[in-house]
Amino acid sequence: MSALGGPKPAGGSTGIAPVPALVSLVIFVIIFAVMYMFGGSLGMTALIGIVIGGLLIGFGVHFVPVGGAPAAMGQAPGIATGVAMLAAGGGLAGLFGGAWAASQGTVVAVVTGAIGGGLMLAITCFFVNFIYIYGMGIPAASGKVKKDPITGDSQAEYKSQGTEGHGLPFVSFVGGVIGGILGGAGGTLIYLMLLNVYQTSLPGVMKATAAQVAPIAVSLAGMFAIGMFLVIAVLAAYNITGTIEGPHDPKFKRFPRALVASAVASALCGVAAILLVMV
Amino acid sequence: MSVKIEVIEGGIPHQKILIAGLVLAVIGLYLSYLNVLLGTQMFAFFGGLAAIAALVWGSHSIKILASYGIGTGVPSAGMIAFGSGVIAFLFATKFGVLAPIVAIILAAIIGAILGYLANEVLSMHIPVMIKSLTEMAVVGALTLMGFSAMISGSFTFSALTSTPTSVIGKLLAMFLGSPNAATTSFSLYIGGALIATVFLLGAIAIQHGFNACLGPGWKQDRMLMLTAECGFLSMIVAAVMSAALINPAAAILSFIIGLVGWYYTYMKYIELSKRDAASWLDAKPIPEVVEGH
Numbered sequence: 154m155s156a157l158g159g160p161k162p163a164g165g166s167t168g169i170a171p172v173p174a175l176v177s178l179v180i181f182v183i184i185f186a187v188m189y190m191f192g193g194s195l196g197m198t199a200l201i202g203i204v205i206g207g208l209l210i211g212f213g214v215h216f217v218p219v220g221g222a223p224a225a226m227g228q229a230p231g232i233a234t235g236v237a238m239l240a241a242g243g244g245l246a247g248l249f250g251g252a253w254a255a256s257q258g259t260v261v262a263v264v265t266g267a268i269g270g271g272l273m274l275a276i277t278c279f280f281v282n283f284i285y286i287y288g289m290g291i292p293a294a295s296g297k298v299k300k301d302p303i304t305g306d307s308q309a310e311y312k313s314q315g316t317e318g319h320g321l322p323f324v325s326f327v328g329g330v331i332g333g334i335l336g337g338a339g340g341t342l343i344y345l346m347l348l349n350v351y352q353t354s355l356p357g358v359m360k361a362t363a364a365q366v367a368p369i370a371v372s373l374a375g376m377f378a379i380g381m382f383l384v385i386a387v388l389a390a391y392n393i394t395g396t397i398e399g400p401h402d403p404k405f406k407r408f409p410r411a412l413v414a415s416a417v418a419s420a421l422c423g424v425a426a427i428l429l430v431m432v
Numbered sequence: 433m434s435v436k437i438e439v440i441e442g443g444i445p446h447q448k449i450l451i452a453g454l455v456l457a458v459i460g461l462y463l464s465y466l467n468v469l470l471g472t473q474m475f476a477f478f479g480g481l482a483a484i485a486a487l488v489w490g491s492h493s494i495k496i497l498a499s500y501g502i503g504t505g506v507p508s509a510g511m512i513a514f515g516s517g518v519i520a521f522l523f524a525t526k527f528g529v530l531a532p533i534v535a536i537i538l539a540a541i542i543g544a545i546l547g548y549l550a551n552e553v554l555s556m557h558i559p560v561m562i563k564s565l566t567e568m569a570v571v572g573a574l575t576l577m578g579f580s581a582m583i584s585g586s587f588t589f590s591a592l593t594s595t596p597t598s599v600i601g602k603l604l605a606m607f608l609g610s611p612n613a614a615t616t617s618f619s620l621y622i623g624g625a626l627i628a629t630v631f632l633l634g635a636i637a638i639q640h641g642f643n644a645c646l647g648p649g650w651k652q653d654r655m656l657m658l659t660a661e662c663g664f665l666s667m668i669v670a671a672v673m674s675a676a677l678i679n680p681a682a683a684i685l686s687f688i689i690g691l692v693g694w695y696y697t698y699m700k701y702i703e704l705s706k707r708d709a710a711s712w713l714d715a716k717p718i719p720e721v722v723e724g725h
Contacts, residue, residue, distance in 0.1 A: 169553055169555075170552065170555075172552075173548075173552035173553045174553070176548070176552070177549070177553055180545060221503075221505065222505075235504055235505035235507060235508055236504055236505075236508060237504070237505065237507050237508035237511040238507065241511070359593065368623035368624065369593050369622050369623045372622050372623055372624070372625045372627070372628075373522065373622060375625065375628070376518060376522065376622075376625070376627055376628060376631070377518070377519060377522065379515070379518075379628070379631070380514070380515040380516070380517075380518040380519050380631075381515065381519070382515070383511040383512060383514070383515035384512055384515040384516050384519075384546065386511075387504065387508045387509075387511055387512040387515070388512075388546065388549060388550060388554065390504040390508055391502065391504060391550045391554050391556055392554045394502075394503040394504070395502070395503030395504040395505065396503070410553050410554055410555070411554065413549075413553050414549040414550070414553045414554055417545070417549055417553075418545075418546060418549060421542060421545055421546075422516070422519045422542070425519045425520065425522075425523045425538065425542070426519060426522075426523070428523065429522060429523050429526065432526075
């Protein structure tokens with residue numbers, strides 16, 4: 154969180170201008186055309202999976218209550234760090250969890266990844282609130298809504314003057330867990346798609362047996378998945394300009410344009426990752 | 433949003449740092465390629481120096497971008513730089529001797545598209561966004577390539593995946609369950625994910641300089657010196673890891689160069705910090721209590 158950033162207008166514009174939307178669509182179509190020319194059906198399936206994973210990550214980031222530096226001082230609700238750190242903590246925990254289950258099939262692995270990510274952020278949110286309430290002595294209160302959309306508890310009485318709220322209200326906690334589930338599932342899906350491509354293609358490229366290339370396939374797929382995960386998470390963080398309270402925050406309505414950006418970014422990175430073994 | 437808060441007062445203009453960083457990084461990478469041409473591994477340390485040149489340039493790019501108040505924190509800039517850089521780098525390793533050039537071109541394309549997405553689709557409207565993300569993706573790719581060349585002796589895909597891995601002459605059996613595990617070995621660099629360590633060593637080094645020096649007292653030379661210091665610190669760690677992949681003499685040479693460079697830049701950084709500080713109290717270790725009065 155840059156300490157120099159000025160106050161941002163709440164909500165802001167939520168739409169996408171027509172020209173960038175069109176340009177994004179053109180880039181997206183070109184990437185898929187390239188994939189179709191070089192990658193065949195294996196590459197196309199993998200790229201579609203990667204784009205779905207990218208969409209899950211980009212959407213998931215909007216749920217996570219990112220507080221940034223103001224939250225560290227108890228002046229804004231959310232977890233007191235930046236999106237890049239939370240994505241790396243929650244999403245990658247899910248990715249690693251899912252990667253362990255990769256041999257059990259796509260569905261089991263993706264669900265495992267989702268549980269890993271959700272669990273990681275649930276633990277994070279719990280200890281954030283534990284430290285806020287018992288360590289810093291401040292109650293959890295949202296500054297963006299009058300009543301918690303889930304529990305219906307009123308917020309204004311608990312909010313200190315001069316702050317935007319503090320702590321993690323219940324809705325933010327739930328948002329964090331949902332964000333972790335989506336991020337973990339998306340990251341795992343990208344990993345599985347790439348792993349499948351590498352395990353199929355690498356033995357031919359490197360002229361070795363499947364068992365010999367297994368560590369290289371796992372490592373390459375993991376590295377590309379981490380790279381893509383961070384790119385998409387940071388783009389989504391740009392969309393919410395750094396901080397968000399959770400799904401009840403007006404900034405949440407900006408997510409459609411993050412989905413467009415995530416789709417193009419994941420397709421772009423995915424095509425490079427797949428063509429590494431295809432061209 | 434797009435109000436520039438800090439301006440660069442004096443110092444070297446960004447264009448010069450950009451050109452110097454790019455040229456030095458490419459020269460360093462090609463000097464490390466002498467390993468392949470001369471059949472030795474002693475030139476591996478040039479890869480580390482190339483990475484440091486790229487890091488210093490990248491740190492200044494981050495300063496330019498972050499001074500617009502992107503709101504997501506400086507570390508996120510390092511993460512997106514290496515996230516996009518690692519994809520360009522791994523793809524480019526296929527191209528053998530042309531790898532650095534392909535990495536630069538591919539990283540620039542990926543960075544430019546990401547910058548366009550951030551600026552237009554996500555409505556950031558920051559004037560330097562596209563240029564900065566392009567530069568940072570290139571820096572990420574060159575840094576990874578530099579450290580990779582330093583650790584495994586070369587930056588080609590075959591070297592990164594198939595250099596035999598040994599620890600003090602003992603070949604590591606890497607493939608559990610594989611019938612010929614004892615006779616065949618693939619490099620730990622990608623197969624053992626040493627690249628993941630290098631990824632974060634670089635990502636931390638690129639963002640720490642500005643993250644630690646930002647504020648009203650920001651001075652260009654101090655920030656760049658700190659980045660170089662972080663780079664040499666990463667180089668020391670990379671040199672230790674390289675002992676598993678290249679011959680011990682080359683690894684020790686890299687280690688010594690990293691250590692000397694780190695000591696020099698660290699002392700220089702302390703000197704510059706003393707220059708810029710309002711006052712300086714040299715806190716001694718806990719003083720010995722004198723018995724009696």
